[in-house]
Amino acid sequence: MMSVAERILSRAVNEITPGSIVNLGIGLPSRIMHYLPDDFDVQIHSENGILGAWKQAAPEAMDPFLIDAAGAYVSLGQGASLFDSAVSFAIIRRARLDLTMIGAFEVDSAGNLANWKIPGKFSPGIGGAMELAQKTRRIVVLTNHTDKYGKPKILHTCRLPLTAKACVSRIITDLAVIDVTGDGLVVREKLVDISDAELQEKTEAELNFATGEGPHDTA
Template identity: 45%
Template sequence: MGMGKDIRNLIARRASKEIKNGMVVNLGIGIPSLVPDHLPEGIHVFFQAENGVLGMGATPLTGEEDGNLCNAAGYPVTIQAGASYFDSALAFGMIRKGKLDVTILGSLQVSEQGDLANWIVPGKRVPGMGGAMELSQKAKKVIVLMSHTDKNGHSKVVQSCSLPITTPRCVDMIITDLAVFEVRKEGLLLLELMPGVTLEKIKENTDATFILSPALS
């Protein structure tokens, strides 16, 4: 069973706080695509998509979609004043050159070392690794948004990934429906609890070893 709309928006709203004025940001599909709807007033950000758009706006209203204008997942988007279009080669040139300030991705698992596993469940059909490999290696900050546990109740924040790794040691921050973690050299740091969540619940549902932020200890 998937997460409800309210929880997905709660995670996206927390992620929006990591975005500062003037940043260039790439959003993955799923929960990350909700982030633009939660940006505070007065924050102007250039959202980039691998298919060749820079300057995407909020999700269009039903009936107001432009059939020629979509993000990398094929979902309709709007654009802001000053937006530009280009081919995928230039889009990936921007990514590989390190021009993205932040990438916000979904994931299947993240390890306590910041390893990202988000591209395949062995035995399931998958279209390919996509841009996640380049984005996770080259963006200045990598933020993962995901449910804390999978549909079987197993922790997705793990000691070491059991699924194939997309990129090792690349994740800087993990935001789930239970908690916010930072990946640091000294280990995984529990930064915040989501509203109504207890530390006990996080301990019960987290396979990874983590340390508490001074604010929580």
């Protein structure tokens, strides 16, 4: 049986379209690379200054001076480029990224994202998240459906300080794929056998269920 992380990742990898430029956030998203075929046509942007980062280098080729933003000893694909942090964020702010997949502490029915600060408890910092969330054409959030105490992470309105407003297009959890639309949150797929009522119970925000959707449907 797949772990929760594997379930999220094996669904999330389908979001990456050939020929695109993609940023994968620290944590769960950065692991998606390993679900892509070796010859997949994509350029992975890493905000520490890489366009064309690829899977972990072979042990003899690992370079301590070449990591991605998550700290992994990546290799470089054909045609990769390396540059300073100002150029790296010019790529982001000029909206040259097609897709960013990112983690969340909270996400809400308006597509607001909170992922940088839990006041007094855990404040890792903003990192690249604010610019990525505000400027990437499409933001897909990868998150467990509930937190470690079983509380919903998909809220009516975020309570933590926001990373960016109305930036999220899609939320992929261990239970479902949910789109942020003008009509609120719409469940597109379920990734496990769960009733609409049960899924709603684990979600603070109101969910709309697309008609005719059953478990494992691919919309």
